[in-house]
Structures are given as C-alpha cells and as structure tokens.
Amino acid sequence: MKILVPVKRVVDPYAKVRPLPDGSGLDLGNVKFEINPFDEIAVEEAVRQKEKDPSVEITVVSIGTAECEDQLRKALAIGADKAILIETTAVFDSPGIAGELAELAKELSPDIILMGKQATDDDCNQAAQMLAAKLDWPQATFASKVVLSGQSASVTRETDSGEETLQLPLPAVITSDLRLNEPRYIALPGIIKARSKPLDRRPAKTSPSPKTRIAFMETPAARSAGRKIANVDELLSALKERGAL
Amino acid sequence: MSRLLLIAFQGHEAEQLSGFAQKLGLPYDVLSLDSKAALDLGADLVIQVALSDIPPADGLAKGLQPIVAPYSHIAAVSNMATKDVLARLAGLCDGSMVTDAVDLDSPTLFKRPMVAGSVIATVKVLALPVFLTVRPAGFPKPAKQGTSQTSQVSLVLKSKASRIDSTSRGGARPDLSQAKVVVSGGRPLKDAATFEQVIGGLADQLGGAVGATRAAVDSGIAPNELQVGQTGKIVAPDLYIAAGISGSTQHMAGIKDSKTIVAINKDPDAPIFEFADLGLVADLYQAIPELREKLGK
Numbered sequence: 001m002k003i004l005v006p007v008k009r010v011v012d013p014y015a016k017v018r019p020l021p022d023g024s025g026l027d028l029g030n031v032k033f034e035i036n037p038f039d040e041i042a043v044e045e046a047v048r049q050k051e052k053d054p055s056v057e058i059t060v061v062s063i064g065t066a067e068c069e070d071q072l073r074k075a076l077a078i079g080a081d082k083a084i085l086i087e088t089t090a091v092f093d094s095p096g097i098a099g100e101l102a103e104l105a106k107e108l109s110p111d112i113i114l115m116g117k118q119a120t121d122d123d124c125n126q127a128a129q130m131l132a133a134k135l136d137w138p139q140a141t142f143a144s145k146v147v148l149s150g151q152s153a154s155v156t157r158e159t160d161s162g163e164e165t166l167q168l169p170l171p172a173v174i175t176s177d178l179r180l181n182e183p184r185y186i187a188l189p190g191i192i193k194a195r196s197k198p199l200d201r202r203p204a205k206t207s208p209s210p211k212t213r214i215a216f217m218e219t220p221a222a223r224s225a226g227r228k229i230a231n232v233d234e235l236l237s238a239l240k241e242r243g244a245l
Numbered sequence: 246m247s248r249l250l251l252i253a254f255q256g257h258e259a260e261q262l263s264g265f266a267q268k269l270g271l272p273y274d275v276l277s278l279d280s281k282a283a284l285d286l287g288a289d290l291v292i293q294v295a296l297s298d299i300p301p302a303d304g305l306a307k308g309l310q311p312i313v314a315p316y317s318h319i320a321a322v323s324n325m326a327t328k329d330v331l332a333r334l335a336g337l338c339d340g341s342m343v344t345d346a347v348d349l350d351s352p353t354l355f356k357r358p359m360v361a362g363s364v365i366a367t368v369k370v371l372a373l374p375v376f377l378t379v380r381p382a383g384f385p386k387p388a389k390q391g392t393s394q395t396s397q398v399s400l401v402l403k404s405k406a407s408r409i410d411s412t413s414r415g416g417a418r419p420d421l422s423q424a425k426v427v428v429s430g431g432r433p434l435k436d437a438a439t440f441e442q443v444i445g446g447l448a449d450q451l452g453g454a455v456g457a458t459r460a461a462v463d464s465g466i467a468p469n470e471l472q473v474g475q476t477g478k479i480v481a482p483d484l485y486i487a488a489g490i491s492g493s494t495q496h497m498a499g500i501k502d503s504k505t506i507v508a509i510n511k512d513p514d515a516p517i518f519e520f521a522d523l524g525l526v527a528d529l530y531q532a533i534p535e536l537r538e539k540l541g542k
C-alpha cells in the first residue's frame with residue numbers, strides 16, 4: 001500500500017499577516033513558515049495507517065523553493081519514509097499543482113493520495129479535487145475518519161449538515177479535515193534525526209500556465225471599534241436601540 | 246460567448262446567487278438540482294433536475310460536465326458540498342476556479358478573502374471557463390424580474406464512490422448560514438448538554454441558529470456542522486452573539502459580515518472585544534440566564 005502526501009509550506013497560521021503597502025503580495029518580513037496544518041494532519045494520518053499496517057509506504061512531496069525542505073523534514077520526522085522536493089520558483093496555482101501532482105502519481109502509482117483540504121494561506125480548497133478529476137479517481141474530501149481494507153477505503157467525511165461515509169475503490173484521493181486526528185508533537189531532535197531519510201530533489205515536469213493570478217491584495221475593511229457595556233440591562237437597551245432585537 | 250450558469254443544489258440557493266448574477270451582468274441560467282428554484286429571478290432558463298439524492302462528487306461532476314459545457318462562468322453558493330464538486334468539475338473541464346468570491350469588479354476580476362480573512366485578494370481570471378463558489382452576503386439582494394423558461398434534463402450519474410451511511414442533523418432551528426440571529430459558544434461550555442441548554446436555549450428564545458468554535462467542536466461539546474470560521478461555516482446574521490469565545494483570527498473570519506456582534510466573555514482583554522460592537526465583560530453562566538429572563542419579560 002503506497003500513500004502519497006503532498007505538503008505545502010505556508011506562512012505560520014497563527015501569525016498576523018498583512019499585505020505589502022503596494023498590494024503586490026504578503027508582507028512576509030518577520031513571519032515563520034510551517035507545514036500547512038491540514039497537510040500535517042494528512043501526514044499524521046498516513047503514519048497512523050502505517051502503524052496499523054507496516055506494508056504502508058509513505059512518500060511526501062512538496063512543490064516549491066528549496067526552503068520547502070524544512071516542511072518535508074518535519075513530515076519525515078512525523079514518520080513518512082521518503083520525500084520528493086519538486087524544486088521550482090515558478091508560481092503554480094491550484095490547477096498547476098494538480099497537473100504536476102498528476103504526473104507524479106503516474107510515475108509512483110500510489111494507492112491513496114492524502115492531502116489537506118485547503119492551504120491556510122490561499123484558503124483555496126481546490127487542488128485535491130482537480131487532481132482527482134485529472135486522474136479519474138474517486139475522492140473523499142473533509143475526512144474525519146479513514147479505514148483502509150484491502151483495495152478500498154471507507155471514509156467518514158464532514159458535510160454541511162452532519163457527516164457521511166463513502167466507500168472508495170482504490171486508487172483514490174482523500175482530503176483531511178481538522179478532526180481526522182491530532183498530529184503528534186515532534187521535538188527538534190526528531191527533525192534532526194529525520195535528516196538521514198531520503199529526499200529526492202528534482203525539477204518540475206510541467207511548466208505552469210496559471211489560470212488565475214492575484215492582481216492585488218488589500219486589508220479588509222475593519223469593523224468600527226465597538227464599546228463595552230456594563231451589564232445585561234444596558235446590553236438589552238443597546239440592542240433595541242440598534243434594532244437588533 | 247459569455248454566459249453564466251448558477252448551480253442551485255437547493256432551491257433557495259438560486260435566490261442567494263441571483264444578486265451575484267445581476268452584479269456580474271452576464272445573461273444567466275439556473276441549474277436547479279432539486280427542481281425548486283424560483284422562476285422570477287431574472288434567469289432566462291431554469292434547467293430542472295430532480296435529484297432525490299446528491300451523489301458522490303466523482304459521479305456528480307461527470308454528470309454535470311455536459312450541462313456546464315456551453316457556459317463561460319459557473320457559480321454555486323460557497324459551502325462544503327459545492328467546494329467538493331465544483332473544484333472537481335473545474336478539473337474535468339480544465340477551467341479556472343475562484344473559491345469564496347465576496348465581490349467582483351468585472352467578469353474576470355473577483356475579490357476573495359485569504360489567509361483566514363486577513364487579506365482580500367483581487368483575482369484575475371486568465372482562463373475560461375471559470376468556476377466560482379460565492380458568498381452571497383457580499384452581493385446585493387436580487388431584483389425579482391421576469392419569468393424564466395424551464396427545461397427538464399436527467400443526468401447520467403455513475404460514481405466510483407458509494408455512500409454507505411449518512412447522518413443529517415438539521416433539526417428545527419434555522420440554517421446557520423442563512424439565519425438572522427446566531428448564538429455561538431466556545432470552549433468554556435463544558436459539555437454537550439450544557440452547550441445545548443445555555444447556547445441552544447438562548448438561540449431558541451431568539452428564533453436563531455446555533456454556532457460553535459473549533460475548540461468547542463473538537464472537544465465534543467458541539468457537532469461539527471456548527472463550526473463557524475475560516476474552515477467552517479460563514480455566517481452573516483443581523484445579530485451574532487459570541488459567548489465564551491476568545492476571538493481567534495480563524496473564528497472571526499467566519500463572522501465578519503454580521504451586522505451586530507455581541508461578545509460575552511469574562512476576560513476583559515479577550516481579542517473578541519476588538520471586533521464586537523457590544524462587549525459585555527461577564528461570566529456567561531450568569532449573563533445568559535439573566536438575558537433570557539429579561540428577554541422573556
């Protein structure tokens with residue numbers, strides 16, 4: 001059983017980020033970068049499957065600059081077996097990422113591609129579904145539970161009104177939601193130890209022709225600062241005054 | 246030829262999408278998956294498909310592909326079901342996609358939030374067709390106009406995935422993403438029974454929906470479909486009451502379009518007070534019962 005987990009390097013999801021004054025991009029001056037939290041959940045899930053079934057082999061892949069090695073090392077420290085860094089400075093949008101990953105899938109023939117449901121920087125929630133479409137594989141997005149048996153996966157996924165369970169023949173694409181698992185804590189020594197695991201650097205197979213481009217970034221209109229109120233009586237009269245009741 | 250197709254998974258979504266359609270300014274049709282879309286929303290044609298059940302995304306996307314083929318723009322209300330299917334459809338049609346459109350400047354320039362709502366990006370569409378999920382709150386109420394023609398089609402639906410179980414918890418309360426009043430609770434609500442009694446009780450008294458933070462959902466206090474925020478539901482009620490919620494960026498990303506935000510939090514320095522129109526520094530276990538009693542008078 002082969003599981004491929006794509007991971008994205010994103011700006012620290014807990015940092016406050018702003019656009020540059022000229023709107024050309026994000027002000028990344030003093031911020032840290034992390035593995036996209038949903039991708040970390042996906043890596044953790046793959047590792048838990050491997051703990052149940054030692055025949056599982058986990059490859060993690062990142063598409064981006066040489067610095068993505070940090071996030072791949074973290075994924076290796078969580079327990080992935082090997083990493084591929086598709087090194088590029090080009091801008092890939094979601095269709096571009098899906099196209100590049102489809103090429104890799106043809107080469108590696110994984111049984112499952114396990115991805116984060118969205119990246120916390122662009123919040124797009126597109127690449128996995130586009131990839132599944134290109135490969136003509138079934139998909140289960142927003143997974144909160146994954147059970148593998150033989151050549152199928154049973155995936156419980158969150159929906160707008162509750163949850164449902166899908167049975168997927170493999171190969172398939174699955175995306176993680178927050179409640180799939182809680183990733184283990186990896187201390188620095190663990191990451192250093194993961195340096196001995198194989199990491200293959202290679203160029204992209206596709207040249208991106210973006211279908212969308214971010215033309216401008218701005219800070220959203222701020223809500224006008226409110227006021228503190230002293231007690232429930234004042235709250236009630238303020239609500240009535242605003243016509244909110 | 247530029248033409249827009251609105252996909253309404255449920256009838257009422259056609260109306261939610263029509264404000265977007267009218268602002269976009271292209272001629273448009275509606276694909277109504279439950280055949281319940283209204284006919285006075287300015288669409289030329291309402292294509293009716295009576296699906297008793299929405300099939301898994303792989304089959305649905307394939308079934309929809311021939312219907313969307315003539316259109317340059319294809320849009321649906323932004324939610325989990327539409328993100329699942331539209332992105333797959335975009336992949337099948339080799340199209341572009343804009344998730345969570347909140348505004349537009351032209352048929353190829355759309356605004357959308359990113360980085361948990363910290364940034365509004367203007368996205369230039371370079372390739373058609375473009376698939377959009379739309380947050381209706383950002384667009385004006387549609388003008389009711391005309392009478393649409395109708396046509397009936399049936400979809401060829403064959404999924405590799407099969408649904409073996411499903412739980413839908415709606416209940417009697419209004420739909421969270423459309424409610425006029427939302428009462429939400431966070432981590433300090435202890436357990437499911439307390440959450441239901443305190444938050445659910447106030448919501449019912451106000452005829453509102455119930456929401457929750459990720460912390461409340463993760464700890465089993467509230468069911469997953471109530472999560473509001475960056476990675477949960479987006480709400481835009483007239484009144485949002487946040488009780489025992491700190492005001493994380495991720496949570497605020499889901500409530501920014503609320504008209505009035507009330508925060509009840511016992512910590513005067515909680516970040517939510519920077520966003521709340523009305524902030525009450527109080528223990529929610531005292532404030533909410535008092536509020537309910539005085540509301541009842």
Ligand SMILES: Cc1cc2nc3c(=O)[nH]c(=O)nc-3n(C[C@H](O)[C@H](O)[C@H](O)COP(=O)(O)OP(=O)(O)OC[C@H]3O[C@@H](n4cnc5c(N)ncnc54)[C@H](O)[C@@H]3O)c2cc1C
Nearest residue numbers: 431432433458459460474475476477489491495496511529
């Ligand atoms: C990738 C990612 C995605 C996320 N997506 C979401 C999302 O979609 N939605 C979301 O909500 N979060 C999301 N989060 C989590 C978010 O960062 C916060 O952890 C979460 O919103 C905090 O929930 P909370 O306010 O209930 O809990 P806390 O932050 O623990 O706040 C509890 C508050 O309750 C107050 N309090 C305690 N007792 C009382 C009392 N008796 N009376 C009154 N006040 C009291 C405290 O003062 C405190 O301010 C996400 C995080 C990540 C990393």
